[in-house]
Amino acid sequence: MVYDLIIVGGGPAGITAGIYAARQKLNTLLITKSFGGQVARKAVAIENYPGFEEISGMELIQKFEKHLRKYKIEIERDSITKIKKIGKNFFVWTKSKNQFQARAVIIASGADPRPLEVPGEKKFIGRGVSYCSICDGPLFSNKIVAVIGGGNAGFETAIFLSKFVKKIYILEYALKVGADETNQERVKKTRKTEVITSAALKQIKGKEFVDSIVYQNRKSKKLNTLRVEGVFVEIGSQPATSFVKGLVDFNEKDEIKINPENNQTKTSGLFAAGDVTDVKDKQIIIAAGEGAKAALSTSNYLQK
Ligand SMILES: Cc1cc2nc3c(=O)[nH]c(=O)nc-3n(C[C@H](O)[C@H](O)[C@H](O)COP(=O)(O)OP(=O)(O)OC[C@H]3O[C@@H](n4cnc5c(N)ncnc54)[C@H](O)[C@@H]3O)c2cc1C
Numbered sequence: 001m002v003y004d005l006i007i008v009g010g011g012p013a014g015i016t017a018g019i020y021a022a023r024q025k026l027n028t029l030l031i032t033k034s035f036g037g038q039v040a041r042k043a044v045a046i047e048n049y050p051g052f053e054e055i056s057g058m059e060l061i062q063k064f065e066k067h068l069r070k071y072k073i074e075i076e077r078d079s080i081t082k083i084k085k086i087g088k089n090f091f092v093w094t095k096s097k098n099q100f101q102a103r104a105v106i107i108a109s110g111a112d113p114r115p116l117e118v119p120g121e122k123k124f125i126g127r128g129v130s131y132c133s134i135c136d137g138p139l140f141s142n143k144i145v146a147v148i149g150g151g152n153a154g155f156e157t158a159i160f161l162s163k164f165v166k167k168i169y170i171l172e173y174a175l176k177v178g179a180d181e182t183n184q185e186r187v188k189k190t191r192k193t194e195v196i197t198s199a200a201l202k203q204i205k206g207k208e209f210v211d212s213i214v215y216q217n218r219k220s221k222k223l224n225t226l227r228v229e230g231v232f233v234e235i236g237s238q239p240a241t242s243f244v245k246g247l248v249d250f251n252e253k254d255e256i257k258i259n260p261e262n263n264q265t266k267t268s269g270l271f272a273a274g275d276v277t278d279v280k281d282k283q284i285i286i287a288a289g290e291g292a293k294a295a296l297s298t299s300n301y302l303q304k
Contacts, residue, residue, distance in 0.1 A: 001101070002089060002101045002102060002103060003027050003028060003029045003074075003100065003101065003102040003103070004021075004026040004027045004028060004102065004103055004104065004302055005021050005026045005027070005028045005029070005102055005103070005104050005105070005106065005295075005298055005302075006028070006029050006030075006031060006090065006092050006100055006102040006104075006105045006106075007021065007028060007029070007030040007031070007105075007106045007108060008031055008032070008080050008083075008092075008105065008106070008107050008108060008109050008243075009030075009032050009037065009107070009108035009109045009110055009274070009276075010030065010032030010033075010034060010035040010036065010037065010065070010075075011032075011036065011037025011038060011039065011061075011108060011110045011274060011275075011287065012037070012039060012061075012064065012274065012284045012285075012287040012288040012291065013108035013110065013273040013274025013275070013276075013287040013288065013290055013291035013294075014030060014032060014037075014106070014108035014109075014273075014274070014291060015030075015035075015064045015065065015067075015068045015288075015291070016064075016287075016288040016289075016291030016292050016295070017106050017108055017273055017291035017292070017294050017295040017298075018030045018068050018071070018073050018291075018295075019067060019068055019071060019292075019295075020291070020292045020295035020296060020299075021073070021106075021295040021298065021299070022068075022071035022072055022073045023071070024295065024296070024299040026295075026298070026299060026302065028073050028074065029073075029074045029075075029076060029100060029102065030068075030073060030074070030075050030076070031075075031076045031077075031078050031080055031092070031094065031100070032075070032076075032077065032078075033077070033078070033079045034077070035061060035064075035065045036057070036058070036061035036065075037061075037110045038110060038111065038237070038275070039057040039060060039061045039284060040057055040058055040061055040132075040134065041057065041113075041131075041132050041133075041134055041135075042056070042057030042134070042156075043133045043134055043137075043153075043156045043157045043159065043160035043161075044156045044159055044160055046060055046284065048283070048284075048285070049284055049285060050285070057134070058134070060284070076094070076098070076100075078094040078095060078096050078098065079094060079095040080092055080093070080094055080095075080109075080243045081093050081094060081095055081243050082243050083105060083107075083243055083244050083247060083270075084247075085247060085267060085269070085270070088103065088269075089101050089102065089103060090102050090103070090104070090105045090269065090270065092105065103269065103302060104269045104270070104271065104298045104301060104302055105269070105270050105271070106263075106271045106272065106273060106291075106294045106295065106298060107241075107244055107248075107256065107265075107270070107271070107272040107273075107276055108272070108273045108274045108276065108287075108291055108294070109239075109240040109241065109243075109276050110239075110240055110274055110275045110276055110287070111237035111238055111239050111240060111275045111276065111282075112237060112238055112240050113131040113233055113234075113235075113236075113237055113238075114233075114235050114236045114237055114238045115233070116148060116201060116204075116233055116235065118201050118202060118203055118204060119202075119203045119204070120203050120204030120205055120206070120210075121204055121233075123204075124204055124206060124209070124210045124231070127206070127208065127209045127210065128204070128206060128209045128210025128229060128230050128231060129204060129210060129230075129231045129233065130230065130231070130232050130233070131232075131233050133157040133160050133161055133232050134160065136230075136232075137160055137161050137163075137164055137165075137232075138164055139230075140161065140164055140165050140229065140230040141164045141165070142164075142165065142166050143165050143166060143228075143229040143230055144165065144166055144167045144168075144169075144226075144227060144228050144229060144230075145161060145165050145167075145168055145169075145228050145229065145230035145231070145232060146168070146169045146170075146171055146213055146226060146228045146230070146231050146232070147161070147168060147169070147170045147171070147232045147234055148171050148201055148231060148232065148233050148234060148235055149170075149171075149172070149233070149234035149235040149236070150170050150171070150172025150173075150174070150177035150178060150179060150195065150197065151177070151178040151179055151234065151235075151236070152178070152179045152180060152183055153234040153236075154170055154172070154177075154179065154232075154234040154235075155170065155177070155179035155183035155184065155186070155187050156183060157232050157234050158170055158187050158190065158193050159183070159186050159187060159190060161232065162190035162192050162193065165192070165230070166192070167192050167193075167194070168190070168192055168193045168194070169193075169194050169195075169196060169226055169228065170187070170193060170194070170195045170196065171196050171199040171201060171213075171215055172195065172196070172197045172198075172199060173198070173199065173200055173201075173218070173235075174197065174198070175197055175198055176197060177195060177197060196215070198217055198218040198219050199215045199216070199217065199218070200215060200216045200218050201213060201214075201215045202214045202215055202216055202223065204231055209229065210228065210229055210230065210231055211227065211228075211229065212225050212226060212227050212228060213225070213226050213228055213231060237275070238254060239253070239254050239255050239256065239275070239276045240276060241254060241255075241256060241276060244256070244270075247265065247266075247267045247270055248265040248266060248267065248270065248272070249265070249266050251278045253278075255276065255277055255278040256272045256276055256277050256278065257277075257278050258271070258272050258273075258277045258278065258279070260279070262293070262297035262300075262301075263277070263290060263293050263294035263297050264297060264301070268301075269301060271294040271297060271298055271301075272294065273287065273290040273291045273293065273294035274286075274287035274290050274291060275287055277290065
């Protein structure tokens with residue numbers, strides 16, 4: 001069977017593309033590793049999505065998913081490993097060894113958390129190292145933890161974790177934290193958080209589980225050890241594009257270059273939307289809008 005459209009991703013961009021594609025009566029398959037994407041990782045309430053003055057990431061994305069499922073659209077929970085264009089059609093392979101075919105594809109695979117790339121990180125994933133405070137925070141009840149990254153995401157993670165844990169260290173590589181004033185104030189109010197700047201994380205240590213981290217003070221060059229049982233990584237994200245090499249061009253941030261007018265990549269029939277693209281601002285409403293644009297452009301492309 002050849003679908004009109006395959007959408008990769010179940011975040012705001014992919015879900016919105018799915019709703020628009022279904023309303024355009026495109027025979028659509030949406031393949032996603034999970035629903036929610038980065039919104040599901042949001043540690044504090046979302047306050048900038050119109051219509052909802054304050055809503056948790058999980059609740060907002062559940063509403064998105066429910067809306068999508070109202071329509072006639074096929075959904076596969078799987079991870080895409082490769083896309084190729086052979087003749088006029090696209091061939092899509094997944095981790096579970098399925099293969100699908102479509103006349104057009106929208107890539108809305110967003111971004112994954114950027115790894116620390118220090119010794120111990122990989123070894124302790126799921127054993128103290130976490131990229132999702134919402135998912136794992138409650139497991140660290142009454143423990144001492146570190147948040148790596150002093151931007152808004154790091155500070156919001158600390159605010160969320162302060163409900164459970166005994167103490168939090170926020171480690172920031174730069175001289176100053178990047179979090180905005182409001183988040184800095186909120187963190188201060190937790191009375192459990194110590195912010196350490198100019199700190200370069202060097203190693204995560206432990207036996208079976210994390211028991212400490214080593215960081216270097218970038219001014220004095222001195223190595224310091226902190227006893228922590230959890231390490232929450234919040235140093236930004238990287239576009240999820242490994243499966244699409246060769247079909248698209250990338251900018252210097254490894255984001256997919258698109259024509260801003262119609263979201264098409266350099267390959268005819270291959271569109272992209274949301275955080276995976278070189279669209280400047282990365283926000284839920286922007287990703288959703290870009291998903292809608294991509295679906296409408298795909299519909300035009302297929303009619304031609
Ligand atoms: C901590 C944090 C806080 C944020 N706070 C806000 C906020 O308050 N307000 C705001 O507007 N924005 C916020 N953002 C930004 C916002 O979450 C993103 O801009 C938005 O989620 C981007 O949507 P997307 O659909 O492009 O990508 P994503 O949300 O990243 O979704 C990508 C989807 O693709 C799937 N996927 C990835 N690779 C594959 C593959 N190979 N095969 C199949 N599926 C795949 C993923 O499982 C996921 O479902 C925040 C982001 C973070 C990380």
